[in-house]
Amino acid sequence: MPGHLDPHAVEEVQISSLSTGGSPRLDGENLAHVETLVASQAQLPPIIVHRPTMRVLDGMHRLLAAKLQGHQKIAVRFFDGPEEDAFVLAVRSNIAHGLPLSLADRKHAAERVVTSHPQWSDRMIASVTGISARTVAEIRKTTAPATTRIGLDGRVRSTDVTEGRRLAQELITKDPALSLRQVARAAGISPETVRDVKKRLSRSEDPLPDRSKRGTQLTRRTGKLVPSPTTVLERLRADPALRFNQNGRDLLRLLNVHTLRTEDWQKLAESVPSHSRESVAHLARDTARKWLEFAALLERNKLQR
Structure with a gap:
């Protein structure tokens, strides 16, 4: 690090x-x-x-x-x-x-690390945040994919193996005697991926398997793609104009608290005792109204400039 x-x-x-x-x-x-x-x-x-x-x-x-x-x-x-x-x-x-x-803290931290260090492998992020690599992989599905990842061994590997598979095809065709590891190192992919390429070539198939398109961290809203809340928050955190003044830091803290995943909100709702649900719901609606007023204020200020 x-x-x-x-x-x-x-x-x-x-x-x-x-x-x-x-x-x-x-x-x-x-x-x-x-x-x-x-x-x-x-x-x-x-x-x-x-x-x-x-x-x-x-x-x-x-x-x-x-x-x-x-x-x-x-x-x-x-x-x-x-x-x-x-x-x-x-x-x-x-x-x-x-x-x-807490588990919620660690999952939320993993979301931030996946966004700020997208090149890190699931296992590396898991070792930092104290959750399983499988959980990190699930979290990564909602964020933008990186083109490379750094593993716990420090080696850089490509996450988009399309070019690597093509290069492996060329290497295997030119010299079939090359080992899986030799081809893997040269093409920047795993030995298992090389093995799969070899099998496909032996069957006269395309070295690229048919894959469904991967989801991204972009969500569709009003007919156009916009970044996920986590991505927007990380961009704001990197803005010196917000980071280096108290009001900006206060705003970032508030945004951080409210940028939770759907399942986390569900867990919070389940933790509220029955005798307090009406009071919490009232406060939640009041907070929502204040955020809407704040959003309108920002938009008015933008129009006035």
């Missing part, structure tokens, strides 16, 4: 200078866990902070505990690197130790 995190370089930083937005925890921090840290009176490890944005990547519970204890400063290890890699580090750190991320 690009970026640098020195495990030995620790600095004392003013707590007031830190940003706490962009946490991978959808429901925020666990106050009971914070109280446990406060009561322990133990020397807590340094938190990890993204130096360019001063955003806390790992250690929000420790930070809240330090605030409750009245501390003005806290020990920090800085990460220097792109913001998308900072999020990956935040997820990886919160899975490796401390209070684990």
Whole structure:
């Protein structure tokens, strides 16, 4: 992962200078866990902070505990690197130790990583987010396909094997004695794909199998294709005009909370107790009206410029 995190370089930083937005925890921090840290009176490890944005990547519970204890400063290890890699580090750190991320947190994190690192393999993203490669593959179906992916072994492989199969056909035709691995390395495809090409050629078939068209992360709306909400949100996250001011970061946090998949909304609905459903529904409709008013305000401002 690009970026640098020195495990030995620790600095004392003013707590007031830190940003706490962009946490991978959808429901925020666990106050009971914070109280446990406060009561322990133990020397807590340094938190990890993204130096360019001063955003806390790992250690929000420790930070809240330090605030409750009245501390003005806290020990920090800085990460220097792109913001998308900072999020990956935040997820990886919160899975490796401390209070684990929930399944919903990990799935939502995988959606972001699939979008920000589309070249990573399902297994690599699974190792970062703590879910299965199969679940990552399901999530990837709703995002734009990458032309290459990087596996856990660090090797780059093509996801569009059309050109690779054609090249394998040429290599096999020119030199049938080449091994599967030799052809695979030269064509940038897997040995199993080469094996399939060989079988097809032996039957005088086209080396390209008939495949149904893959879905993309684009959805059709009002007769035209528009990017998925996840894709739009990632583009907004990359906009310095939003990232580097407090109002922009607040907006991104709100958008992040509301950009959930349908099944996640369903799980949230099922978790609401029967005696609170009417109240939650009322608040949801009120929030929806406010978002519609906000959308209309944005559109009016656009027309006035």
